[in-house]
Amino acid sequence: MDLSSPLRRPDKLSDIVENGMCMGCGLCQAIAGKESIEFVTTPDGRVRPVETRPLAADDWALVQLTCPGINVAGVDEHRRDEGAEVDMIWGPYHKIFLGYASDPDIRFRSASGGVLTALAKYLLESGQASFILQVQASASRPMRSDTVKSHSGRDVIHSAGSRYGPTTPLDCIFEALDSGQKFAFVGKPCDIMALRLYAKEDPRVDDQCIAMLALICGGGPEFYKSRDLVEELGYTENDVSLMRYRGYGNPGRARVETRDGKAFEKTYQELWEDESKWCSQPRCRICPDGIGESADIVSGDYWPGCNPTGEDAGFNSIMVRSNTGMEIFESAVAAGVLTIDQSLTIDDMSDTQPHQVRKKEALWARLLGMQTAGHLIPKVNGMRSMETARAQSFSDNLASARGARKRTRNGRFSESPVTDVEKAKP
Numbered sequence: 001m002d003l004s005s006p007l008r009r010p011d012k013l014s015d016i017v018e019n020g021m022c023m024g025c026g027l028c029q030a031i032a033g034k035e036s037i038e039f040v041t042t043p044d045g046r047v048r049p050v051e052t053r054p055l056a057a058d059d060w061a062l063v064q065l066t067c068p069g070i071n072v073a074g075v076d077e078h079r080r081d082e083g084a085e086v087d088m089i090w091g092p093y094h095k096i097f098l099g100y101a102s103d104p105d106i107r108f109r110s111a112s113g114g115v116l117t118a119l120a121k122y123l124l125e126s127g128q129a130s131f132i133l134q135v136q137a138s139a140s141r142p143m144r145s146d147t148v149k150s151h152s153g154r155d156v157i158h159s160a161g162s163r164y165g166p167t168t169p170l171d172c173i174f175e176a177l178d179s180g181q182k183f184a185f186v187g188k189p190c191d192i193m194a195l196r197l198y199a200k201e202d203p204r205v206d207d208q209c210i211a212m213l214a215l216i217c218g219g220g221p222e223f224y225k226s227r228d229l230v231e232e233l234g235y236t237e238n239d240v241s242l243m244r245y246r247g248y249g250n251p252g253r254a255r256v257e258t259r260d261g262k263a264f265e266k267t268y269q270e271l272w273e274d275e276s277k278w279c280s281q282p283r284c285r286i287c288p289d290g291i292g293e294s295a296d297i298v299s300g301d302y303w304p305g306c307n308p309t310g311e312d313a314g315f316n317s318i319m320v321r322s323n324t325g326m327e328i329f330e331s332a333v334a335a336g337v338l339t340i341d342q343s344l345t346i347d348d349m350s351d352t353q354p355h356q357v358r359k360k361e362a363l364w365a366r367l368l369g370m371q372t373a374g375h376l377i378p379k380v381n382g383m384r385s386m387e388t389a390r391a392q393s394f395s396d397n398l399a400s401a402r403g404a405r406k407r408t409r410n411g412r413f414s415e416s417p418v419t420d421v422e423k424a425k426p
């Protein structure tokens, strides 16, 4: 990305975490093993990996290469070779559509239009994938999420909806690869990035993972978002029997059910109206890719101007980014799994995701500001960040860089260390 001085690199896992560059994808634990890395809840309410035994040198070297918190690599050239367009903000794509799951039940239950659930179910039921690697609400602790291998359409539907809390979908990647079976992966853009980076080191990923499907992501909230919501209602985590953040309508309501038989709901607006309660992770604030550039297919919300004005039947913007994605998308439409309403343009994407556009525009300058303050930043390659910065005014870039430098110095991109692993276990 051509930042002037050499990039600072982490010396150990805790450097990544304490510099706020981890978003908890789980890959490092898969690489080093549960005996060496445990996930804990930090004093800031984030679910983070902690080294409980020194990492083997090979494992640490692999983490340094593949951790998506500190590495972000674009796929523009590869996708151009496939005939994709590359937009400066939105990256590579073949086609963009507005659509939804044809199955009305999937459409209703899912986060927005059910496109990811319908595609995952289709890949399974058409025999292309033996299972779907994805996350879903934990059965025993519904405020948390588990990584699962879904083997049936029913399992996939059970995973529908957004989990606005920590998820570690890469923690089971070896289990998936060791199975020797074909599978599809559903996750956030940073999870997909982790898998793409790891694919460079382990050829089994490209052999076995037949599709990478992403949701557009504006930021993964820390656990305290859910904890505060439940505590406001006068309950604790142990009292909760169901935690749904949206879905059952579009956007649907957040719903908390408690073991004493009570149920509470909040509208989407009530859940998100107060930005000071978003509980976004530091890494998310400067995320170089919340739009899933390296996924095969990306599914997002479609609300003109970005905010829902009421409930609707459920729609998704769908960016088909790769040849693999095109093949899956076209066959899923032909099979009647997805219903396509209309084609969309890049302008439609920008109109419905203005926060993603702003992040891309400010990325280069913000990273420069953080680097100037001596902070660890992700190594970003092939994401057009400098080209995008050049298209902004000098004063906007300066303001972004200064703002990020100030926030860095104020500790906004730093996280507290975990001192007592036993106490911090989730």
Ligand SMILES: Cc1cc2nc3c(=O)[nH]c(=O)nc-3n(C[C@H](O)[C@H](O)[C@H](O)COP(=O)(O)OP(=O)(O)OC[C@H]3O[C@@H](n4cnc5c(N)ncnc54)[C@H](O)[C@@H]3O)c2cc1C
Residues within 6 Å of the ligand: 109, 110, 111, 112, 113, 114, 115, 116, 117, 118, 134, 135, 136, 159, 160, 161, 162, 163, 164, 165, 166, 167, 169, 186, 187, 188, 191, 215, 216, 217, 218, 219, 220, 221, 299, 300, 301, 302, 316, 353
């Ligand atoms: C943290 C977060 C931030 C988001 N920010 C935006 C945004 O800025 N703009 C936007 O358009 N949409 C955003 N959404 C996405 C939106 O909520 C929908 O998930 C998306 O539009 C896909 O809709 P769908 O109906 O196809 O999904 P569904 O058919 O309901 O499928 C959702 C799939 O995503 C998986 N999933 C859900 N939550 C997570 C998670 N935290 N980590 C990994 N996998 C998960 C589920 O396992 C399921 O497979 C966000 C979602 C999340 C979870």
Ligand code: SF4
Residues within 6 Å of the ligand: 016, 017, 021, 022, 023, 024, 025, 026, 027, 028, 029, 049, 063, 066, 067, 068, 069, 070
């Ligand atoms: S981003 Fe993922 S790989 Fe990197 S430190 Fe965090 S959990 Fe580990």
Ligand code: SF4
Residues within 6 Å of the ligand: 023, 188, 189, 190, 191, 217, 218, 219, 220, 281, 283, 284, 285, 287, 288, 289, 290
């Ligand atoms: S904003 Fe970026 S880093 Fe944060 S959860 Fe979303 S994709 Fe991951």
